[in-house]
Amino acid sequence: MVVPVLSNTPARRLFLQKHLLSGLEPGTGRGDDLLSVIQRLGFVQIDSINTVARAHDLILFSRRPSYRPRALELLLERDRTVFEHWTHDAALIPVAFRPYWTLKCTHDAARLRDQWKRWQQHEFEHLLDQVITRVTDEGPLCSADLDDGSRRKSEGWWDWHPGKTALEYLWRSGRLAVDRRVSFQKYYDLSERILPKTALTPPDADIIDWACSNALDRLGFATPGELAAFWDMIPPATAKTWVDRALRGGTLTPVDIEGHDGRLRRAFARPDILQTAQDAPAPPGKLRILSPFDPALRDRARAERLFGFHYRIEIFVPAAKRRYGYYVFPLLEGDRLVGRIDMKTDRANATLNVTRLWPEPASPFGKGRIARLIAELDRVARFAGCTTIQFAPDWHHS
Numbered sequence: 001m002v003v004p005v006l007s008n009t010p011a012r013r014l015f016l017q018k019h020l021l022s023g024l025e026p027g028t029g030r031g032d033d034l035l036s037v038i039q040r041l042g043f044v045q046i047d048s049i050n051t052v053a054r055a056h057d058l059i060l061f062s063r064r065p066s067y068r069p070r071a072l073e074l075l076l077e078r079d080r081t082v083f084e085h086w087t088h089d090a091a092l093i094p095v096a097f098r099p100y101w102t103l104k105c106t107h108d109a110a111r112l113r114d115q116w117k118r119w120q121q122h123e124f125e126h127l128l129d130q131v132i133t134r135v136t137d138e139g140p141l142c143s144a145d146l147d148d149g150s151r152r153k154s155e156g157w158w159d160w161h162p163g164k165t166a167l168e169y170l171w172r173s174g175r176l177a178v179d180r181r182v183s184f185q186k187y188y189d190l191s192e193r194i195l196p197k198t199a200l201t202p203p204d205a206d207i208i209d210w211a212c213s214n215a216l217d218r219l220g221f222a223t224p225g226e227l228a229a230f231w232d233m234i235p236p237a238t239a240k241t242w243v244d245r246a247l248r249g250g251t252l253t254p255v256d257i258e259g260h261d262g263r264l265r266r267a268f269a270r271p272d273i274l275q276t277a278q279d280a281p282a283p284p285g286k287l288r289i290l291s292p293f294d295p296a297l298r299d300r301a302r303a304e305r306l307f308g309f310h311y312r313i314e315i316f317v318p319a320a321k322r323r324y325g326y327y328v329f330p331l332l333e334g335d336r337l338v339g340r341i342d343m344k345t346d347r348a349n350a351t352l353n354v355t356r357l358w359p360e361p362a363s364p365f366g367k368g369r370i371a372r373l374i375a376e377l378d379r380v381a382r383f384a385g386c387t388t389i390q391f392a393p394d395w396h397h398s
Helices: 008-018 031-041 055-061 069-079 095-120 125-138 162-172 204-219 224-231 236-249 273-279 300-307 367-383
Strands: 082-086 090-094 176-182 185-190 253-258 264-269 287-289 328-333 336-346 351-359 388-391
Touching (some): 008 253, 031 055, 055 069, 069 082, 069 090, 082 176, 095 204, 125 162, 125 185, 236 264, 253 273
Parallel strands (some): 351 388
Antiparallel strands (some): 176 185, 336 351
């Protein structure tokens, strides 16, 4: 069998199209239009870091210029058309996908109980029934409502008090759901009060088929490991079994994807992959600032293979050892990642402070590219509530 080869440029363009980065599509950025964006992406990762804007907000703003954070809050808190749960990390997911999360909740319930007992070094299981009773009687609660004050203040996810651990366990295992966030703190309520009732839980085989098929539709091409990692609800071996069966049935085909350096890597795709990729549009030449957690960059190894862009978040790297900065934003221009930029908002003074720009070796920033970057910085600054952009004296080095 001759395996078709998908060359690098159409592969990049197809990948960006699947991630809604082929161009800024018209849309209101709210209500059903915003829900459609999330459905097409699959989910939107949530992150607490807010140097310019929170990750989920910047991800959506990158695809809908009219988007504003309140629109996402309404989907979660009023319309209940998205719910918060876990993929590879905390994420907002279309509520229509909720029946397929039963398998993940079941696995998490078994896996996390022992893991968190070892991790937290405290007992939380005896609190589970108490927490359910309190939430039933009192309504949505946050972790502060369950802190008995016997421990020092938590310093982060590695240092939860027992009440917080119990809440998180009940959420991850499906008995509680996130009602809302206030100053980014989660409030939990009974799942049946928040999530719509579903007629039947799909069989595991149907969930596996849904997970793999829908992951492939959102990636364009993938290895079994990449299919498994997309929702993080099945192991790679299960995804490989699904791929093997689809190959035998003729609904998938192997394809060799050309990387930026010319090397080939075997993946799997729908049989019309070459035509689909050929039809993918060339993204416009404007420059866009992406969130470090953008779904197109979530798999760092894949981004490096496709785009030749090596990216790591350095928030946990000591300042003196950072290659770039604490929270550096990738820059997308057309179908290429051309650099990264370090910036942070000074909200008290409504100022976006731009510290440093690092062009990629093959992408020097001349006058034209700098002009496109400044136009994008102005757009992002306004989104972040800033009226001024302040550049450090040595911010630009080609």
